[in-house]
Amino acid sequence: MSKPLAIIAIDLPAGLLEDLRRSVTPLLTGPDPAAVHAALPRAHGILCSALFPLPAEVLAQAPNLRVIANFGVGYNNVDLEAATARGIAVCTTPGVLSGAVADLTIGLILAIARRLFDNARYAREGWARGLPPPPLGWDPAGKTLGIIGFGRIGRAVALRAQALGMEVCFTDRFEDAGEGFERCRSLPLDALLETADVVSLHVNLDDSSRGLIGARELALMKPTAWLINTSRGAVVDQAALREALAAGTIAGAALDVLDPEPPAPDEPLLAMENVIVLPHIGSATVETRAAMREMAVRNLVAVLTGRQPAACVNPEVLGR
Numbered sequence: 001m002s003k004p005l006a007i008i009a010i011d012l013p014a015g016l017l018e019d020l021r022r023s024v025t026p027l028l029t030g031p032d033p034a035a036v037h038a039a040l041p042r043a044h045g046i047l048c049s050a051l052f053p054l055p056a057e058v059l060a061q062a063p064n065l066r067v068i069a070n071f072g073v074g075y076n077n078v079d080l081e082a083a084t085a086r087g088i089a090v091c092t093t094p095g096v097l098s099g100a101v102a103d104l105t106i107g108l109i110l111a112i113a114r115r116l117f118d119n120a121r122y123a124r125e126g127w128a129r130g131l132p133p134p135p136l137g138w139d140p141a142g143k144t145l146g147i148i149g150f151g152r153i154g155r156a157v158a159l160r161a162q163a164l165g166m167e168v169c170f171t172d173r174f175e176d177a178g179e180g181f182e183r184c185r186s187l188p189l190d191a192l193l194e195t196a197d198v199v200s201l202h203v204n205l206d207d208s209s210r211g212l213i214g215a216r217e218l219a220l221m222k223p224t225a226w227l228i229n230t231s232r233g234a235v236v237d238q239a240a241l242r243e244a245l246a247a248g249t250i251a252g253a254a255l256d257v258l259d260p261e262p263p264a265p266d267e268p269l270l271a272m273e274n275v276i277v278l279p280h281i282g283s284a285t286v287e288t289r290a291a292m293r294e295m296a297v298r299n300l301v302a303v304l305t306g307r308q309p310a311a312c313v314n315p316e317v318l319g320r
């Protein structure tokens, strides 16, 4: 029997590609959108970045597709309803990247608290010239971190923040976070926004979370508070955020994600003094990216060979 055909729309190391070839024939390898679209009508599977758009009209061009193996834990790139209706399994790489995203979030909290970017710029541009240094930083210990979305990454952030001595509160669809998280206080969204010194977003992007943080929510935050977003850009109303930052409604924002990505060259957030923008590097470590690649390949091969994938967000299609 011939092997299933798959689009491998990310770069894979030679060894992993060899493993994959034992059960699957790659139609193409590498992130070339035009080539991916041209190959979709023949493909039984696609392994792609969790940022590669697969709306209903693109899925309609792929009548043979049985699996989308996302390289990433998000799946807002896929029209899930259309994929499910077509019997396409949507697989992701949860868990293996939680530590890396949580580390980055804590890095941002420390960078904000200790004014690392301001001080690094001062050391380069002002120190030797005897200019006055930036104002003092602040201690995270005793401050309150408000986590919105208390899933895998939110919890990994909570544990690290508690090790720094921060008080942690959270908002999610549940109030009891379970064993190990007894010291994390559940609060309704508005109360969390009013209480937190740092608000950190860790929800997945769907209709319930799109624009979750808008002008009303920003106005509830303390004028000294910072917003951190390492989830998805569209969770924040970016126009409202720009206005809140310009008006001093909140102290600042640290954003690993924007909407759109990459941003327009004249995106005002890129030039604002009280904003740190990073180019979507939440999972960008050698170890984490390797673990994500392996998990995405395993998911792809599992579905195409009739086995259970490790992580599928619409398992009802499996075995159909």
Ligand code: NAD
Binding pocket: 073, 074, 075, 094, 095, 097, 098, 101, 148, 149, 150, 151, 152, 153, 154, 171, 172, 173, 202, 203, 204, 205, 208, 209, 212, 230, 231, 232, 256, 257, 280, 281, 282, 283, 284
């Ligand atoms: P998860 O599913 O474990 O956690 C998400 C949590 O958010 C869930 O507990 C869910 O109930 C909650 N939630 C969703 N909508 C909500 C709403 N409207 N109000 C309150 N709570 C809500 O997911 P995870 O593994 O922790 O990943 C979270 C997200 O982080 C991913 O979906 C992805 O978009 C993002 N992410 C970003 C990077 C990066 O590079 N910056 C890397 C990995 C993941």
